[in-house]
Amino acid sequence: MNRVTLKQLADILGLSTGTVSKALKDYYDISPETKRRVKELAEKLNYVPNALAVNFRTKETKTIGLIIPEVVHHFFSNVIKGIIEEAEKLNYLVIILPSNESFELEKKQLNLLVSKQVDGIIMSLANKTIDYKHINEVIDKNIPVILFDKISKLVKCSKIIIDxxxxxxxxxxxxxxxxxxxxxxxxxxxxxxxxxxxxxxxxxxxxxxxxxxxxxxxxxxxxxxxxxxxxxxxxxxxxxxxxxxxxxxxxxxxxxxxxxxxxxxxxxxxxxxxxxxxxxxxxxxxxxxxxxxxxPGLEIGKNCFSQLIKEIQFKKNNTNYNYETITLPTSLIVRNSTKTI
Amino acid sequence: MNRVTLKQLADILGLSTGTVSKALKDYYDISPETKRRVKELAEKLNYVPNALAVNFRTKETKTIGLIIPEVVHHFFSNVIKGIIEEAEKLNYLVIILPSNESFELEKKQLNLLVSKQVDGIIMSLANKTIDYKHINEVIDKNIPVILFDKISKLVKCSKIIIDxxxxxxxxxxxxxxxxxxxxxxxxxxxxxxxxxxxxxxxxxxxxxxxxxxxxxxxxxxxxxxxxxxxxxxxxxxxxxxxxxxxxxxxxxxxxxxxxxxxxxxxxxxxxxxxxxxxxxxxxxxxxxxxxxxxxPGLEIGKNCFSQLIKEIQFKKNNTNYNYETITLPTSLIVRNSTKTI
Incomplete structure (x- = not known):
């Protein structure tokens, strides 16, 4: 069975797609009886709303991109976890792309994310990254970018770091x-x-x-x-x-x-x-x-996401804002590989 | 500066959006002079094609979903790496969602991926997952699903496992x-x-x-x-x-x-x-x-992706296919925590 479309629901019920769409969203100008019929059929046929279409109207994809230098890495795993945990609360999806510490791959991934129209991008620079034109171009396109951990002072954007x-x-x-x-x-x-x-x-x-x-x-x-x-x-x-x-x-x-x-x-x-x-x-x-x-990898991830969402909202409302650099605290953990004082 | 649209390019050049779109894709029925003008302006204004619009026409999102029980986990990190490395070669994006070993969250994430119209889904079951209706419903909607590592015999789909x-x-x-x-x-x-x-x-x-x-x-x-x-x-x-x-x-x-x-x-x-x-x-x-x-986490990830792509293609071409269970070899690694024979 293929996915049911809004149009198919409308055809079966003899209604316009607009009416069906409004009924599913509980618009006040649709009668309770129509809403009931639409919702019953939608449930029966396992109708799933077309997310991309929604995105087209709001001009948002509710998707953000994340570029990390290395996936199999304890610290970055924690950052990923922090970001996707926060993203989930606001129903944002996270597309994760690795740069494998390569400058060329980092540029390619960044372009891919822009072409997919993500609402914003979080990234940590590859070890081999030697200039930042590719990132500054994205920022110039008014797409919010947050750098974390491996950052450059030459990129003008918000940063989540430690000292x-x-x-x-x-x-x-x-x-x-x-x-x-x-x-x-x-x-x-x-x-x-x-x-x-x-x-x-x-x-x-x-x-x-x-x-x-x-x-x-x-x-x-x-x-x-x-x-x-x-x-x-x-x-x-x-x-x-x-x-x-x-x-x-x-x-x-x-x-x-x-x-x-x-x-x-x-x-x-x-x-x-x-x-x-x-x-x-x-x-x-x-x-x-x-x-x-x-x-604090988890906290770095959470801060990256909340800062990015703030900037996505500012941009949406055409509000001017300043880039922020948030420095999270670290601490010394004394175990057995050093002598006691 | 906001992102330039196809329509803006068309307006500036006094052409239809269809002509601009064809010119950018090197269609044979557009004159070289028009192609040159369009491409020059597109480059000058940093035009990025609207990926979602392309998806609308091909009915594909070139995006797949991945649900894993735990992100900070050496084995799953390797699987993720294998999947995104292969996905990248075919320009697919991977949306990664964690289930945190929770049955409820797994169901929620699966619905989210379906609503986002991913082309297919790869997943490993949460420890707390006790029935499989949510997955079988997705398969019934004709969305390819691949299970790996933590699977259930009660889900009819392809599986990548070890013995x-x-x-x-x-x-x-x-x-x-x-x-x-x-x-x-x-x-x-x-x-x-x-x-x-x-x-x-x-x-x-x-x-x-x-x-x-x-x-x-x-x-x-x-x-x-x-x-x-x-x-x-x-x-x-x-x-x-x-x-x-x-x-x-x-x-x-x-x-x-x-x-x-x-x-x-x-x-x-x-x-x-x-x-x-x-x-x-x-x-x-x-x-x-x-x-x-x-x-072999990396190989499990690679096999998950290649099997998923096979099934996405079969589905696209309306070809019937059988589910496969691919069993990858394991090996004993002898180190120092066991005695010599």
Whole structure:
């Protein structure tokens, strides 16, 4: 059985499509008897309203787009969950497209979302994104865009972020307070603002504690993976046998570090302390459990959606508004991979 | 600047909307000069074709729906990745909706997707789903549906699965081959077919090895969580101090088991061997690393999409077709939480 159309209902009942449509929506100018007949038939034939047609009239699709760098990723999964939970409450649908950290794919996905006429777009930049023309063009078309996590100051739009520099400062400072003096940093790629900020937070903590910053204590990830943490851990021990602390850009990398140090029978935290960033699920489960910075993924997702909806409404009502940057709090989670103070 | 419409282009150029539309699509009956003028203006004004209008004519939305029980979940993340990677190649969009393991929410999401006129739907059943009328109604409306992972034999549609019974048999058999004789099973809830099948595979391995099946060696999860594994591990040791093997329904639960056994200073695998199911990322990173069954999430996602597209095409061409059940292979991954044979 194919889907029943409004027109078929109208034909069967000998009514106009307009009358049928109004009856289904309980318009006051349709008689109760007509409403009853229409609704009975609609139910009998399993009629489902044509959502696209509704969208045509309101000029809204009640659909938003979400571009994320990586789908299989604890932090981004939480952001997705936060966005779709909020979207559901307002009956918005979310189209999720991955950029796989590729600049080219990010551009393609953005154009696809625009061509599908989503009401707004939420995105986190790919690691390989080096210019922002594609995003600024979308904003110029008056389509609201919200950036989160991996943002650029060169895009003029609202942003939902954490204070990466402060959080990384706190992480590094915790290592120093627990007695670490030779601290390596496994950083993210050179482009993303959050990887720059976490590096600067690390550097600031060293400076304020009169520990000399040495560039050969910094290792740069390309993919920000478990494998890179695993490999850099071995390299760090080789380059600096007296290392006593490692601050990794994310828990995934830190988990690779812990796995390798365990294999090398290096005691954590007695010989080397390890701190991560983001509080992934696995950080509770590894041995030793990982001290880290909690990054509120669910709340970031929820804030992205509510900010986007605000801007969609402003735009609909032709209200001027200012872009907002919302900074959500992080916190230090002390577990067993660092020493007690 | 608001989005430019086809009509605005037509008005500016003094052409009909039909001519502008044809020019943009390179129809042979439009002169090269007209095509040039139209395309130049379209580019200048950043014109983006109205996708919804195209959909209206072809009666397709080039959008599919995906309902999954839990978003923050390693296995489902991989399935999502597989689906959207394939969808992207054919320019399909994927709307992802969570059921949060709730029967009511699953019904609501399914209706939402139907009302949005998606071309087809891929779904894995919620743990709390107890009847299948809502899905059979969608299938009766001639909308292709593919079930994966958590399926029901009572829904007549194509399915992408693994042989859960055989895989669980292999997992339990591996424990027995490495010397375990008293093996507990932490199973999933009573409804989902995959949790029933994994339990039956466990039972069959015991039977074939002449190990008595005892119902008080089986513990039933409600949420299939890390916390449940953590709590059941303590309960199992209390109930059966001589236990020597634990087979957990997923790696998440097994990880909870390992964390608790480590806390209790019970040696894995010398005293108690642990085997999981699914091969989550964290299984490599915990100590000891977890022996498990590899469940091919990415391939399941890819197969779901390709089967769905086949059925969408069949339906479009009014071709009759039979539902297919595709069973993908699993494999045993031996790590350090089980003894060597």
């Amino acid at each position: 990466d520099r402060k959080a990384a400062y706190n992480a590094t400072n915790h290592l120093i307070k627990t007695g670490c003096k030779k601290i390596a940093h496994i950083r993210g790629p050179l482009e993303p603002q959050n990887s720059i900020d976490r590096f600067l937070g690390y550097k600031k903590a060293l400076d304020e504690n009169n520990i000399e910053y040495l560039s050969n204590f910094v290792y740069t990830c390309d993919e920000v993976s478990f494998e890179e943490g695993y490999q850099f851990a071995e390299q760090i021990i080789k380059d600096h046998p007296d290392i006593d602390g490692i601050f990794a850009i994310t828990d995934l990398v830190a988990t690779g570090v812990i796995t390798k140090l365990n294999e090398l029978n290096i005691k954590i935290p007695e010989q080397v302390s390890v701190i991560g960033f983001s509080d992934w699920f696995l950080s509770r489960a590894i041995t030793p459990s990982l001290t880290t910075i909690y990054q | 859960d019974r055989k895989a669980a048999y292999n997992a339990t058999n591996h424990l027995i081959k490495t010397g375990c004789k008293k093996i507990a099973h932490i199973r999933g809830p009573l409804e989902p077919q995959n949790s029933i099948d994994r339990f039956l595979g466990y039972k069959k391995a015991l039977d074939e090895n002449n190990i008595e099946y005892l119902s008080n060696f089986v513990y039933t999860c409600d949420e299939v969580s890390f916390e449940e594994g953590y709590q059941f591990a303590e309960q199992i040791i209390k109930d059966h101090p001589d236990i020597d093997g634990i087979f957990a329904i997923t790696d998440l639960v097994a990880t909870g088991v390992i964390t608790k056994l480590n806390e209790l200073n019970i040696k894995i695998p010398e005293q108690v061997s642990v085997i999981g199911f699914s091969d989550w990322f964290l299984s490599r990173a915990i100590t000891p690393s977890l022996t498990t069954i590899y469940q």
